[in-house]
Amino acid sequence: MPERIKHVPLDIEKVKPPRAEIHLIKNQCKGCGYCIEFCPKKVLEESEEINARGVHPPKIVNEDKCILCSFCSAVCPDFAIFVLEKKQEETKK
Amino acid sequence: MSAKRSLLTGAHFLNGDFACAEGAIAAGCRFFAGYPITPATEIAEHLSERMPEFGGIYIQMEDEIASMAAIIGASYAGLKSMTATSGPGFSLMQENIGLAVMTETPCVVVDIMRGGPSTGQPTLPGQQDVMQAKWGSHGDYEIIALAPCSVQEMFSLTVEAFNLSEIYRVPVLLLGDEIVAHMYEKVVIPPPDKLRIVNRKKPHVPSKDYQPFMPEEDFVPPMATFGEGYRFHATGLTHDEHGYPKTQSSEVQTRLVRRLCDKIRKNVDKIVKVEEILTEDADVIVVSYGIVARSALSAVRKARAVGIKAGFLRPITLWPFPEKHVAKAAAQAKAIVVPEMNCGQLVREVERAAKNTPVAFLSKLGEDPHTPAEIFEAIRRGI
Amino acid sequence: MVQEIVAHPLSKYLREEMMPHIWCAGCGNGIVLNCFVHALDELKADLDKLVVVSGIGCIGRTAGYTNTASFHTTHGRSIAFATGVKLANPELDVVIVSGDGDLFAIGGNHFIHAARRNIGIKVICANNFNYGMTGGQLGPTTPLEALTTTSPYGNSEHPFNLVHLAAAAGASYVARWTTLHVRRLTQSIKRLMQKEGFCFIEVVSPCPEIFGRRNKMRSGLEMMGWFRKASVVENFSDPAKADITPDRIVVGEFVDIEKMSYEKLFHEKIAQINEKTMEKMS
Numbered sequence: 107m108p109e110r111i112k113h114v115p116l117d118i119e120k121v122k123p124p125r126a127e128i129h130l131i132k133n134q135c136k137g138c139g140y141c142i143e144f145c146p147k148k149v150l151e152e153s154e155e156i157n158a159r160g161v162h163p164p165k166i167v168n169e170d171k172c173i174l175c176s177f178c179s180a181v182c183p184d185f186a187i188f189v190l191e192k193k194q195e196e197t198k199k
Numbered sequence: 200m201s202a203k204r205s206l207l208t209g210a211h212f213l214n215g216d217f218a219c220a221e222g223a224i225a226a227g228c229r230f231f232a233g234y235p236i237t238p239a240t241e242i243a244e245h246l247s248e249r250m251p252e253f254g255g256i257y258i259q260m261e262d263e264i265a266s267m268a269a270i271i272g273a274s275y276a277g278l279k280s281m282t283a284t285s286g287p288g289f290s291l292m293q294e295n296i297g298l299a300v301m302t303e304t305p306c307v308v309v310d311i312m313r314g315g316p317s318t319g320q321p322t323l324p325g326q327q328d329v330m331q332a333k334w335g336s337h338g339d340y341e342i343i344a345l346a347p348c349s350v351q352e353m354f355s356l357t358v359e360a361f362n363l364s365e366i367y368r369v370p371v372l373l374l375g376d377e378i379v380a381h382m383y384e385k386v387v388i389p390p391p392d393k394l395r396i397v398n399r400k401k402p403h404v405p406s407k408d409y410q411p412f413m414p415e416e417d418f419v420p421p422m423a424t425f426g427e428g429y430r431f432h433a434t435g436l437t438h439d440e441h442g443y444p445k446t447q448s449s450e451v452q453t454r455l456v457r458r459l460c461d462k463i464r465k466n467v468d469k470i471v472k473v474e475e476i477l478t479e480d481a482d483v484i485v486v487s488y489g490i491v492a493r494s495a496l497s498a499v500r501k502a503r504a505v506g507i508k509a510g511f512l513r514p515i516t517l518w519p520f521p522e523k524h525v526a527k528a529a530a531q532a533k534a535i536v537v538p539e540m541n542c543g544q545l546v547r548e549v550e551r552a553a554k555n556t557p558v559a560f561l562s563k564l565g566e567d568p569h570t571p572a573e574i575f576e577a578i579r580r581g582i
Numbered sequence: 583m584v585q586e587i588v589a590h591p592l593s594k595y596l597r598e599e600m601m602p603h604i605w606c607a608g609c610g611n612g613i614v615l616n617c618f619v620h621a622l623d624e625l626k627a628d629l630d631k632l633v634v635v636s637g638i639g640c641i642g643r644t645a646g647y648t649n650t651a652s653f654h655t656t657h658g659r660s661i662a663f664a665t666g667v668k669l670a671n672p673e674l675d676v677v678i679v680s681g682d683g684d685l686f687a688i689g690g691n692h693f694i695h696a697a698r699r700n701i702g703i704k705v706i707c708a709n710n711f712n713y714g715m716t717g718g719q720l721g722p723t724t725p726l727e728a729l730t731t732t733s734p735y736g737n738s739e740h741p742f743n744l745v746h747l748a749a750a751a752g753a754s755y756v757a758r759w760t761t762l763h764v765r766r767l768t769q770s771i772k773r774l775m776q777k778e779g780f781c782f783i784e785v786v787s788p789c790p791e792i793f794g795r796r797n798k799m800r801s802g803l804e805m806m807g808w809f810r811k812a813s814v815v816e817n818f819s820d821p822a823k824a825d826i827t828p829d830r831i832v833v834g835e836f837v838d839i840e841k842m843s844y845e846k847l848f849h850e851k852i853a854q855i856n857e858k859t860m861e862k863m864s
Contacts, residue, residue, distance in 0.1 A: 183612020272666025
């Protein structure tokens, strides 16, 4: 945690920060790399695997850092990625 | 929007362009897009006044290319639509006439023929667009073209053109000429309930089962309208029954293009109309259409008066060409005479149908159509 | 982590049977389509009242991809076709998604006249600076000196400034974004859909395979990098000064005015005529 934020929010027990659930439709990816490049939190990386189109789809390397901005989904020309909010029950586990 | 003013009925003294415009309204046309051009301008002028009275649309587009495209759009949005032009505009329309053929769009295109090529003779008659009507747009297709020879027919064949376009989902061409368009004659317009009006068949299945280009037994698919919940696709590309492009498939291309031709070819007996007078025992038959047919009939009567067995055959439907009628007439005649205001267009079809019967072609260009005397002379030479 | 298979939330706006689309990797057309259907989703648009029309070219395939009534016209004629649709049934939302060559070269005349009439059709133009589908020839938006298959020595033609053209011709709404401005583009499309009259959005779009690689931008990322570097948002600035240059792509909304649409004016006229006739008859 950065130095300047030292106090703990009063409602931290009640309000859970939203968590992301990133969905990749790997075989739809054409490997343009936009989602990787323009993610503000660098959540994605190019993977080693080769998909049905013969390109390297992205892989999720840091889902916890995702802030659900969904820029990856909006900038994807191939409808191959989207982000949903994880259900709170799941995050409690 | 409802009809607030009544349709024109009864006997009137009109010019051909007006009669054509009134025919369109009587047929249920509620969308006209056009661009001014002599000698078809009066159709646009008249419809700009009349269309709004029936809640219909008149729009003057930026050119004939746009006019043709707009009437296709209006037809898909559910209105019967029409444009009117002359040779130079007809040339510009060919691109989207092809689109209308490919997307099976009911619409009517009026071409008031004048002297060509190019800008040619804007104020004078011609019959030089006959082959362009059949072959003007690229690719293989069949189309329907009607040729009126009187102001009365400018009315009745306009109605017929709409009916045929609705039945076969094909653009129907009305090939008039400067004379039938501009001359004034008596026209008798029947009351609306005596007029045969046909509307396109609509899909009888829900949207999810609808295949926009799946033909029925008559080779014609039912047509859905934009905005009625049918989310279908139409394209000028080679497409399957769903309307989706299948540009790499020879099978789909063959099936589609053959059907587009077959829906006219296999229904040809229902489409074709001819007028035959005194052909049963004729030695010489004059095959003539449009304004020239008026002189031709006069010449045939004159020939009969002097004892020559002459007959008159007028194709009202130029396309599809009434091959059977001409062949039958030719089989018993010694000669055929074809007067045309061009350098030889429909005569080629006549020759093909006439087989061994000699065909004399009588060409005329410029201001006047053939005189009865000129055609009479050709009949006399024919025997 | 375990990923359950969930459909893309926007997939209901697409014709699944037509997917995947034909566009190259990194092509901006997919982003335009994505933003368009995203805007439809946010607007909760009535898809049964929507007609998507396009012309010829790579992005011309858009009409086939959207799950709406759609029509793929001849080259350049989408606006003329759409004019017929909109006038015949003003209740329909008529959207054109097409390219710069289609709309401004072969279809340029239709564009300016539709804008002049202020007919309520909505035009989204993907400007990729060249004719992609036919292999990368120069077009009306190709920058000076750019290399294309028909300007092998560098383009000597001055390109159109599309937003200036649209504004001058009389459009009610004019905006330009790049495919990197996905959020603003989506909002802008929502505005376009809701506004009366002729509306136009230019989307500067990467064509890495055909245009970019001949012009020192070998990938979509490099082209998007150019947009990132050169774009400046200047809302309601003078469109005349919004020429696209290698160093500067002015984006934003340029025009947003209230003006009666052609179809409204025309249908009001019809109502007046009918009223007069009724008076005469009574």
